[in-house]
Amino acid sequence: MGDDKSNCKNNWGLATRAVRSGLDRSKFGETAEAIYATSGFVYETAELAEARFSGESEGFVYSRFGNPTVRVFENRLASIEGAEDCRATASGMSAVFASLMCQLKSGDHVVSSRSLFGSCHYIITELLPKYGIEVTLVDGRSLDEWQSALKKNTKCIFFESPSNPTLEIVDICTLSDIAHSIGAKVIIDNVFSSPALQQPLELGADIVVYSTTKHIDGQGRCLGGAILSSEKWISDQLVPFYRNTGPTMSPFNAWVMTKGLETLHLRVKYMCESAQKIAYFLSNSTNVQSVIYPGLETHPQYNLAKKQMSNSGTVVSFEIEGGRKEAFKVLNELKIIDISNNLGDSKSLITHPATTTHQRLSEDNRIQLGISDSLVRLSVGLEDTDDLIVDLRQAINSL
Numbered sequence: 472m473g474d475d476k477s478n479c480k481n482n483w484g485l486a487t488r489a490v491r492s493g494l495d496r497s498k499f500g501e502t503a504e505a506i507y508a509t510s511g512f513v514y515e516t517a518e519l520a521e522a523r524f525s526g527e528s529e530g531f532v533y534s535r536f537g538n539p540t541v542r543v544f545e546n547r548l549a550s551i552e553g554a555e556d557c558r559a560t561a562s563g564m565s566a567v568f569a570s571l572m573c574q575l576k577s578g579d580h581v582v583s584s585r586s587l588f589g590s591c592h593y594i595i596t597e598l599l600p601k602y603g604i605e606v607t608l609v610d611g612r613s614l615d616e617w618q619s620a621l622k623k624n625t626k627c628i629f630f631e632s633p634s635n636p637t638l639e640i641v642d643i644c645t646l647s648d649i650a651h652s653i654g655a656k657v658i659i660d661n662v663f664s665s666p667a668l669q670q671p672l673e674l675g676a677d678i679v680v681y682s683t684t685k686h687i688d689g690q691g692r693c694l695g696g697a698i699l700s701s702e703k704w705i706s707d708q709l710v711p712f713y714r715n716t717g718p719t720m721s722p723f724n725a726w727v728m729t730k731g732l733e734t735l736h737l738r739v740k741y742m743c744e745s746a747q748k749i750a751y752f753l754s755n756s757t758n759v760q761s762v763i764y765p766g767l768e769t770h771p772q773y774n775l776a777k778k779q780m781s782n783s784g785t786v787v788s789f790e791i792e793g794g795r796k797e798a799f800k801v802l803n804e805l806k807i808i809d810i811s812n813n814l815g816d817s818k819s820l821i822t823h824p825a826t827t828t829h830q831r832l833s834e835d836n837r838i839q840l841g842i843s844d845s846l847v848r849l850s851v852g853l854e855d856t857d858d859l860i861v862d863l864r865q866a867i868n869s870l
C-alpha cells in the first residue's frame with residue numbers, strides 16, 4: 472500500500488526515508504500523514520467482505536489486524552531499518568513478549584544474555600519456564616558462554632545491546648553466525664541503540680524489537696513497540712499470534728511515532744554528542760567512582776561498540792562514591808534533569824536502577840549484573856550540554 476512516488480525507494484538516503492517512506496496519501500492530498508481513527512472497515516458487498524477475510528482481496532479488515540495509519544508507521548520503520556516487514560505493538564514489552572511467544576512451544580530452549588531490562592528478565596526467567604520452555608542465562612559478552620549454552624532444541628537467543636542499564640555490548644555478527652549454525656533465531660532488543668545507531672539485521676540478527684516509547688517517540692508522549700524481520704517470518708510466525716492476541720498499536724500512537732521517526736536521526740545525533748561530553752565530564756569528577764559509556768576508551772568493549780554502532784548512544788551510567796544514600800542525594804539535588812525511569816526523551820532523565828527498573832530482581836542477581844546501590848542511569852536529552860553539566864556538577868558537589 473502507499474502511492475508509488477512516496478513508497479520506500481531503495482536508493483533513498485536515511486533522512487529521506489525517515490520523512491517519506493510509507494507515505495500513503497488519501498484523496499485529499501494532505502501533506503502530513505492522516506490519522507485513521509477507526510476500529511473497523513466497511514465493504515461494498517458481502518462478496519468483498521468474504522474475499523478480504525480469505526485474503527483474496529487486499530485491504531484492511533479490522534484494526535486489531537492492521538490499520539492504514541499503523542501501516543504507514545510500520546512501512547517507514549521497516550524502510551529505515553532495512554527490514555522486509557514490521558508489526559507495531561502497544562508497548563515495547565508486548566513486542567518482546569510477542570516476538571518470543573509467537574514462535575516458542577513447550578520443550579523448546581532459549582538462551583538469553585543475563586543483562587536485561589527488569590521486565591525482559593521477568594519474561595525470560597519467570598514466564599517462559601511456566602510454559603515448559605527451558606531457559607539458560609549467559610554473560611552476553613562471552614561468546615564462549617553463548618556457544619556452550621546452545622543445544623539441539625535451542626529455538627532462539629535473546630539479548631539487548633547495549634544492555635539496560637550497564638551498557639554491555641554483544642557481538643551481534645559473530646553471535647548470529649554461532650546461533651545460525653544450529654538453526655536458532657537471533658532476537659535483539661535494539662532499544663538502547665535505536666534504528667539511528669545500529670542495524671542488527673545487516674549484522675546478521677533475524678528479529679529486531681523496539682520499545683518505540685523511547686527514542687522513536689522521543690518526546691515522552693506515547694507507549695509503543697515494534698517487531699521487524701523477514702516477510703516470511705512475520706507472515707508465518709508473528710501474524711497469526713498478533714491477529715489473535717491483539718498487542719496492536721493504536722492509530723493515534725502510530726501517528727505520533729511516524730512523526731517521531733522524521734526527526735529521530737537529528738535528535739539521536741545531538742544526544743550522542745552531548746552524552747559523550749557528559750561522559751568525559753563525569754570521568755573527571757570527584758565523587759564519581761566509575762563511568763560506563765561505550766564511547767569512552769575505558770569501556771571494556773569500546774572497539775566492538777565502534778564496529779557495530781555508528782555512535783555511542785544517549786545513555787551514560789555512573790557510580791557515585793558511597794552507596795544508595797549518596798546516589799539519592801545527587802538525584803534529589805538536580806535542578807534540570809528529572810528523576811524518571813523513561814529514556815530516549817527530549818528531556819534528560821535520571822534513575823536509580825536498583826530501586827526502580829531493576830527493583831524486583833534479587834540482590835544476588837543485581838550484584839551479578841553490576842547494578843550496585845551507587846549506580847545511576849542518565850538518559851541525555853536535548854537541553855544545552857553546558858546546562859546539563861552545570862546541573863550535574865552542583866548535584867555531585869553537594870556530597
Ligand SMILES: Cc1ncc(COP(=O)(O)O)c(C=O)c1O
Binds near residue numbers: 565588631635682684
Ligand atoms: C531495553 C528495554 N526493552 C524494553 C522496554 C519496555 O518498553 P515499554 O516500556 O515501551 O514497554 C524497555 C523500557 O524501559 C527497555 O529499556
